Amino acid sequence: MKKQLLTALLLLSTSQAQAFSQETHKRIVIDAVNYMQQHPSSTEFLALSRYAQQNNMTITQLADVLGQAAYDVDDFEDTFFCGAVTGSCVQAPVWGAAESIVKYTSYWHFQNHTQGADQHGNDFGGYNYQKLTVWGTVDNLASAWLKGDYLDDGKGGETGWFNADSSKYNSYGVTEANYRIDSDSTYSMYDDFEEMPFQPIDNLGQYWYQSYLQSGNPQVLGFVFHTTDLLQPHHTWTTSDLNHSSWESWVKDYYDQEKLNDTALITQAMQTFSALDINSQDVRPLLTQGGAFSYSQGGIVLNSKDHYDRLDTAKQVIPHAIAMVVHLLNHAMVARQ
Incomplete structure (x- = not known):
């Protein structure tokens, strides 16, 4: 697949x-x-x-x-997603390596005005595949490619199969925490890409x-x-x-x-x-x-x-x-x- x-x-x-x-x-x-x-x-x-x-x-x-x-x-090199099976953590998709493609950090760069408040308590949420009201092939394919992948939580305990994990950066404990201003998060929000409510x-x-x-x-x-x-x-x-x-x-x-x-x-x-x-x-x-x-x-x-x-x-x-x-x-x- x-x-x-x-x-x-x-x-x-x-x-x-x-x-x-x-x-x-x-x-x-x-x-x-x-x-x-x-x-x-x-x-x-x-x-x-x-x-x-x-x-x-x-x-x-x-x-x-x-x-x-x-x-x-x-x-910025502050956002890594880790493979649901392999536990391998990377900051950009391999399919973007040959182009000037955004890193995963760019998922923090949205404010969705097609929706209201998000589950964090922000008046407008960020990128969240589940909440998109307009989307295209890239959104769909990225969601399928990253299905089940989790946000790097450092040594927080989330791993791939058989405890596989090659954490590179505690993106949840640093990046998400920095951008969590006046809102609330739990790690369970970030353990599957296709459901992640980015700040x-x-x-x-x-x-x-x-x-x-x-x-x-x-x-x-x-x-x-x-x-x-x-x-x-x-x-x-x-x-x-x-x-x-x-x-x-x-x-x-x-x-x-x-x-x-x-x-x-x-x-x-x-x-x-x-x-x-x-x-x-x-x-x-x-x-x-x-x-x-x-x-x-x-x-x-x-x-x-x-x-x-x-x-x-x-x-x-x-x-x-x-x-x-x-x-x-x-x-x-x-x-x-």
């Missing part, structure tokens, strides 16, 4: 991708910093400049560090934002900005398929040609968001606003490859992604003063 799936997945490997491409994630952050520089009176650019100086950087260098960190989140990406963002407030580290702050995945419709409609990869490539290819980072559109998008309460350290309300916007505006790109359908969506979600980062930077600069 798995040999047949391997063949099918190799043929489909180019259709699975990591939402906005890593390059797009970086550009969004750099463009947010540039926007702040162009609008110092309506943003916290002066505080951002001081932050750059405190870290011995120019504003350009800081933008690059923040953007690179947003890029790097897709490369949503807003919890990922909140974890790294709290870490930034404690450390002041620019790289850690940059990790927060990977949450612009929330402006990628596939990550709020929630599917690994349905033109996921081709849409990602289209955005990267036309980012400059179609001026997706148009300043006037960013200014309009800034007004869409309700600014965060400066007395609160919880940035998830803003992140959920971004997710709600992409869910309401971007569903067509799941089913259409038409250039102008994509352009219409991109000219909404990219400026809103940039605006969301500006709002986060504004809050981050004031919160640590």
Whole structure:
């Protein structure tokens, strides 16, 4: 069975991708910093400049560090699934080895707006194959390929047959625990892939934002900005398929040609968001606003490859992604003063 799936997945490997491409994630952050520089009176650019100086950087260098960190989140080596029979634990599917395929860590990068609260108690859950309302072949094949596989729990006791286990990383005790903010989990939720209720990406963002407030580290702050995945419709409609990869490539290819980072559109998008309460350290309300916007505006790109359908969506979600980062930077600069 798995040999047949391997063949099918190799043929489909180019259709699975990591939402906005890593390059797009970086550009969004750099463009947010540039926007702040162009609008110092309506943003916290002066505080951002001081932050750059405190870290011995120019504003350009800081933008690059923040953007690179947003890029790097897709490369985290923090999520391993282990074979139901073999107990062999890996961080990516073998059928993705020849391509730039997301690692299993990307399953934490969703916020499912097609469903309500999840079994953890989050207002919106993350990726959960059982709860998908739109899906494609990649979702189905991944579920079949990983059927019964379990999330690496270190030496927690879950094994394959005959106690076989080659644990590489305690993904449940570290990664899931980090993203378990204000919610509850039991390991039984993660012992079969096809039933796993992954924590949503807003919890990922909140974890790294709290870490930034404690450390002041620019790289850690940059990790927060990977949450612009929330402006990628596939990550709020929630599917690994349905033109996921081709849409990602289209955005990267036309980012400059179609001026997706148009300043006037960013200014309009800034007004869409309700600014965060400066007395609160919880940035998830803003992140959920971004997710709600992409869910309401971007569903067509799941089913259409038409250039102008994509352009219409991109000219909404990219400026809103940039605006969301500006709002986060504004809050981050004031919160640590």
